[in-house]
Amino acid sequence: xxxxxxxxxxALRTTASTAESAADQIHPLRPVDGLRxxxxxxxxxxxxxxxxxxxxxxxxRLTSLEADFRRHANALKVAATQYEVNDAExxxxxxxxxxxxxxxxxxx
Amino acid sequence: xxxxxDLRQWESAPVEGSAGAARGMTNVxxxxxxxxxxxxxxxxxxxxxxxxxxxxxxxISDHLDDLxxxxxxxxxxxxxxxxxxxxxERGVAEVESLAHRWQFRLGDDGSVTDVSGPxxxxxxxxxxxxxERQRQCDxxxxxxxxxxxxxxxxxxxxxxxxxxxxxxxxxxxxxGDLGEAxxxxxxxxxxxxxxxxxxxxxxxxAGWWDALSDADRARVxxxxxxxxxxxxxxxxxxxxxxxxxxxxxxxxQLVAEQSRLEADLADNWFGGTFTTDDAALEMVRDKLASLDxxxxxxxxxxxxxxxxRMLLMLDMSHDRAMSAISVGDPDRADxxxxxxxxxxSTVHGSMEGYDGEVAGVRRSAVNELQRIGRGSETVASxxxxxxxxxxxxxxxxxxxxxxxxxxxxxxxxxxxxxxAIRLVSFYNGIDASRVTDPHLTGLGHSYGSTTQAFxxxxxTGVDDAVFFGSPGFGTSxxxxxxxxxxxxxxxxxxxxxxxxxxxxxDPSHLNKITHISSGxxxxxxxxxxxxxxxxxxxxKSGSTSQYNIAVVVAGAPEMLVTGxxxxxxxxxxxxxxxxxx
Numbered sequence: 001x002x003x004x005x006x007x008x009x010x011a012l013r014t015t016a017s018t019a020e021s022a023a024d025q026i027h028p029l030r031p032v033d034g035l036r037x038x039x040x041x042x043x044x045x046x047x048x049x050x051x052x053x054x055x056x057x058x059x060x061r062l063t064s065l066e067a068d069f070r071r072h073a074n075a076l077k078v079a080a081t082q083y084e085v086n087d088a089e090x091x092x093x094x095x096x097x098x099x100x101x102x103x104x105x106x107x108x
Numbered sequence: 109x110x111x112x113x114d115l116r117q118w119e120s121a122p123v124e125g126s127a128g129a130a131r132g133m134t135n136v137x138x139x140x141x142x143x144x145x146x147x148x149x150x151x152x153x154x155x156x157x158x159x160x161x162x163x164x165x166x167x168i169s170d171h172l173d174d175l176x177x178x179x180x181x182x183x184x185x186x187x188x189x190x191x192x193x194x195x196x197e198r199g200v201a202e203v204e205s206l207a208h209r210w211q212f213r214l215g216d217d218g219s220v221t222d223v224s225g226p227x228x229x230x231x232x233x234x235x236x237x238x239x240e241r242q243r244q245c246d247x248x249x250x251x252x253x254x255x256x257x258x259x260x261x262x263x264x265x266x267x268x269x270x271x272x273x274x275x276x277x278x279x280x281x282x283x284g285d286l287g288e289a290x291x292x293x294x295x296x297x298x299x300x301x302x303x304x305x306x307x308x309x310x311x312x313x314a315g316w317w318d319a320l321s322d323a324d325r326a327r328v329x330x331x332x333x334x335x336x337x338x339x340x341x342x343x344x345x346x347x348x349x350x351x352x353x354x355x356x357x358x359x360x361q362l363v364a365e366q367s368r369l370e371a372d373l374a375d376n377w378f379g380g381t382f383t384t385d386d387a388a389l390e391m392v393r394d395k396l397a398s399l400d401x402x403x404x405x406x407x408x409x410x411x412x413x414x415x416x417r418m419l420l421m422l423d424m425s426h427d428r429a430m431s432a433i434s435v436g437d438p439d440r441a442d443x444x445x446x447x448x449x450x451x452x453s454t455v456h457g458s459m460e461g462y463d464g465e466v467a468g469v470r471r472s473a474v475n476e477l478q479r480i481g482r483g484s485e486t487v488a489s490x491x492x493x494x495x496x497x498x499x500x501x502x503x504x505x506x507x508x509x510x511x512x513x514x515x516x517x518x519x520x521x522x523x524x525x526x527x528a529i530r531l532v533s534f535y536n537g538i539d540a541s542r543v544t545d546p547h548l549t550g551l552g553h554s555y556g557s558t559t560q561a562f563x564x565x566x567x568t569g570v571d572d573a574v575f576f577g578s579p580g581f582g583t584s585x586x587x588x589x590x591x592x593x594x595x596x597x598x599x600x601x602x603x604x605x606x607x608x609x610x611x612x613x614d615p616s617h618l619n620k621i622t623h624i625s626s627g628x629x630x631x632x633x634x635x636x637x638x639x640x641x642x643x644x645x646x647x648k649s650g651s652t653s654q655y656n657i658a659v660v661v662a663g664a665p666e667m668l669v670t671g672x673x674x675x676x677x678x679x680x681x682x683x684x685x686x687x688x689x
Contacts, residue, residue, distance in 0.1 A: 011150035022143040025136055034129030038186055041122035044110030045263040047189070050270035051126070054182060057274060058133075061175050068168045072147060075164065079157045 009080045009087070016076035023069035031058035112252055113216025115200055115259050120193035127186035134179040137172060138286040144169055173289040178278040180293030185269030188299050191321045192262045196255065199319035202543070203251040210244045218256065220248045232620070236590050239567040247311035247540055254305070254315030261302045269297050301327055304335055310533060310540035313341030317541075329353070338421050340537025344438045345411075348418040352406070358424060359399050366392045391427055397456035398429035405433050405463045414486070415467060421534075426496055429455040432534070435467045436488030443473065443487045444538055444546040445661040448531060450554030450577075453497040462491045465647035469551075472649075472658035479633075480664060487661060488546075494534055495527025495559060521562070521582060524555060528562030535568035547571050547663045550591075553646060554605055558582055564589045572660050574598065574624075576646040576653065578615050579605050586618040596660055598653050599672060600626040603643045616672065623672035624660075626653040631669070 032055035039051040110118075148165045207214050211224035222241060229237050272278060280292045301324060304316045317336075320328065325346065328335055333350030336342045369389040376385070406417045414436065421432035438444045447466050449458060470489035477485050498520070539545045550573040552560030561581035564573055565588050572593040575581070577600065581589060589595050597615050615621060628639040629652045637652040646653045652669055659667040 008150060008152050011152065015147050015150055018143050018146040022140050022147070025140060025143075029133050029136060031129075031133060034133060035126050037122035037129075038126030038189075041117075041119040042110070042114075042189075042193075042263065042266075043117050044114030045259075045267075047263050047266040047270055050267055050274065054270050054273050058175070058179065061171070065168070065171055065175065068164075068171065069147075072161070072164050072168060076147075076161065079161070082157075 009083050012076050012080035012083070016073040016080065019069045019073035019076065023066045023073065026062050026066040026069065029062050031055045031062065110256075110259055110263065111216055112214065112218040112256065115196065115255060116204075116216070118193060118196060118200075118259065120190045120197055123186055123193055124190035127183050127190055130179050130183035130186060134176060134183055134290055137176045137179065138290055140172065141286045144172060144286070169283070172286060173281070173283075174276070174279045176286050176289040177280040177293035177296070178273045178276075180290040181269060181278045181297045182273050184294045184297040185266050188297070189262055189266040191323055192258075192265075192299070195319045195321040195324065196258055196262065199251070199255045199258065199315060202318050203248060203255065203315070205543075206244075206251070207248055210248070212245060212248055214248065214252065218252045220245050220252070232587075233592070235587065236592050239590050240569070240592065243536065243539075243567040243569060246309065247314070247536075250309050250311030251315030251318070254308075254312050255319055257305070258302060258316065258319035261300075265299060272296075299324070301332065303332070304339060310341030310537040313339045313537070314540040317342050317346070338423050340533045341540040342537070343541045344418055344420050344434065347420055348411075351419040351422040354422060355399060355403065358422070359396065362392050362396050362399070362424070366396065394454065394456050395424050395429045398424075398431065398454070398459070401456050401459045402431055402433070405460050408463070408467075409435075411437060415470070417463070420490060421492075421494055423494075428496055428499075430494050430496070431455045431459060432490055432492045432494050433459065433463055434488050434490040435463065435470050436486065438488040438490060438538060438546070439542060440486065441488035441546055442485040443549070443661055443663055445469070445473075445487075445489045445549040445551055446492050446531075446535065446538075447490065447551040448492050448495075448527075448553070448556035448560045449497065450552075450556035450559075451498055452500045453493055453556065454499070455493050459491065459493060462493070466491045468649045469647060469654060469658050469661060472654060473662040476655075476659050476664060476667060477662050480667070482662075482664075485662070489661065492531065492534060494530050496523055497527070497559075498523045498555060521558065524559040524562050524582065527559040528566070531559060531563040532566045532568055535563065535570055539569040545569060549574065549661045549663075551576075551657060551661070553577050554643065555579065561589060564591060566590070572596065572663075572665075574657050574660050575615060576600075576626075576657070577603050577605050577643045581615055581618070584618070586615075586620040594660070594665055595621050596624050596656070596668075597621045597672075598624050598626050598646060598656060600640050600642060600646060600653065602641045605643045622668075623670060624653075624656040625669045625671040626651070626656075627671065628652065629669050631655075637669075 035051045035055040039048040042048050147168070148162065153161070204214065207220070211222070213221045213223045215221065222245065224241070278293050278296060280289045302316070305312050317325070329346060329350050333353045337347055337350040337354055339347070366389065369385050369392060373385050373389065402419065402422065406419060408417060410416045411418060416437070418434045418437065419431070420434055420438070421430060423430040447462065449462055452458070466489045470487050473487045477483055477487070535548065535550070538548060548570050550560050550564060550570045552558070552573070552575050554577045557575040557578035558580055560573065561575065561578070561583070564570060565583065567590065570591050573589065573591050574596040576598040578597065583589070586595060599616055626640050626646065629637050631637065637655050638650055640646060640648050640651045640653050645651065647657070648654055656668055659665065
């Protein structure tokens with residue numbers, strides 16, 4: 001694991017919101033409803049039954065995809081927050097450390 | 109397996125609607141391409157978390173690629189199925205319309221039941237009526253079979269696409285290029301053209317063609333013209349297009365075969381003495397000459413001219429070329445005639461001449477229709493050299509051999525019987541390929557009239573038949589000749605062939621045959637028509653015989669000039685005893 005990193009926290013938040021937008025666009029898709037008319041229009045066929053299965057499969061996959069986008073968005077937000085916290089802590093630690101140095105230098 | 113009752117409910121529009129829904133969903137996913145690009149790791153982000161995020165976004169991208177490809181494939185499959193269903197709907201509507209018009213009931217199980225009820229039948233026409241009902245029933249059965257076959261093919265193709273989707277067969281490596289993924293999915297789905305059934309009847313071909321979508325029909329003509337060029341039951345406009353497109357390729361094949369045979373003969377010290385190469389070369393040369401004759405005939409006029417020529421058949425699969433060319437449009441004409449020539453007929457030697465004579469008959473028929481105020485009715489006249497007519501052979505010994513042995517001779521009925529099988533199919537194909545049956549007339553000359561007579565002993569849909577210069581009907585009972593209208597005979601003076609009665613008795617002596625004149629006459633309107641004599645002038649322009657043939661073709665028997673022109677030959681050909689029908 002690399003011990004080096006660089007990040008622009010604002011970019012992470014923007015990316016997270018893009019992923020959420022993608023999830024939002026997927027959310028209203030209703031493949032079962034979309035394929036149902038075709039199945040009903042060819043009664044007695046093997047394809048009618050298969051269309052229902054394909055509709056269900058797509059619904060599951062879209063749900064999963066939507067969830068993936070949302071998970072990805074959440075992860076980015078968590079990372080951004082963590083970076084912010086880390087940065088703040090690092091800054092504080094830095095400041096604390098740096099200020100101590102200055103003090104010792106200043107008082108030397 | 110769907111039933112015919114299911115097919116009645118099949119609809120293309122909802123399937124196309126679902127294809128649209130699939131397209132809409134695919135488009136939404138494809139439009140996420142920008143988002144997908146954006147959620148990949150920001151450029152400045154490096155480190156362990158960035159690596160994890162990259163892995164996550166790549167997985168999303170892969171899933172999206174596959175789903176987009178799958179949806180695009182299913183969309184394409186649905187669209188193709190909807191397109192095919194348009195043809196199927198048309199086929200179902202056509203068979204339902206025919207059943208209604210012909211008074212048959214179609215069961216959900218595909219059964220065909222005659223519901224016409226009791227009818228009074230003229231005893232003389234009872235056989236024709238029953239044969240016609242059977243022909244109609246057979247056509248409905250054949251059409252339903254083809255609709256079921258087509259439905260099964262549509263279901264199979266769509267089912268394959270859907271099964272592939274369910275088994276994740278549309279995975280792609282598009283690296284997040286969702287447009288590429290969609291294209292790959294679409295490309296993965298195609299249609300296989302369903303060929304016509306082998307050895308089927310014209311009703312099978314008509315049912316198959318009716319159930320094809322317009323796109324599939326265009327593909328058949330472009331990719332498989334050989335499927336339909338000679339297939340009875342297919343509309344003639346499509347056959348014409350297919351056959352014309354085959355001429356160049358057929359010529360190439362024949363030229364190559366000619367070169368091969370010439371090279372073989374040149375390499376052989378004995379020439380063709382000990383092989384059949386010289387005879388084969390002669391046949392190939394005749395076939396090439398046949399193509400020339402066909403092209404010259406077609407060049408005289410083309411559709412949509414009223415007398416436009418259409419190439420209805422082009423068959424090189426036998427020793428001699430076979431072809432049929434119409435003057436006028438047999439798909440739409442009110443009156444259609446089919447002329448079957450006799451001894452010595454070939455495409456290369458006879459087509460142009462017969463076409464000219466048949467065009468003359470058509471012209472006369474159109475003129476007579478105009479004279480009697482039926483000028484809006486249209487006529488198409490076909491020259492059918494669709495069988496291996498026996499050939500004249502030179503030399504005494506060849507003729508003697510022909511008389512005793514060969515089947516390819518005017519002395520033997522085999523050519524006529526074989527030709528009749530093809531002619532029956534051709535006749536039935538005319539009715540099967542059309543929404544409404546035309547008034548159909550068979551015209552048979554010489555040995556061709558015997559071929560025609562053998563054909564008319566089957567169920568053909570022919571309404572009227574004219575036999576001229578006939579050596580016999582292959583039966584001595586005129587009731588065997590099944591037509592719904594009239595049986596007409598023309599015999600010119602000094603036509604020895606018309607008196608030989610070689611195939612059954614001399615038709616001059618049969619009852620229930622209307623004898624129409626070939627002698628000179630003046631019509632009530634003052635027109636003079638000349639007599640023809642001998643065996644080969646029946647179609648001569650301005651003659652009584654041609655006029656008579658034309659008015660039969662026009663469905664105007666009230667205008668006929670009746671009367672026979674029997675001569676000495678008829679006296680000596682009188683059968684003993686004379687009890688023939």
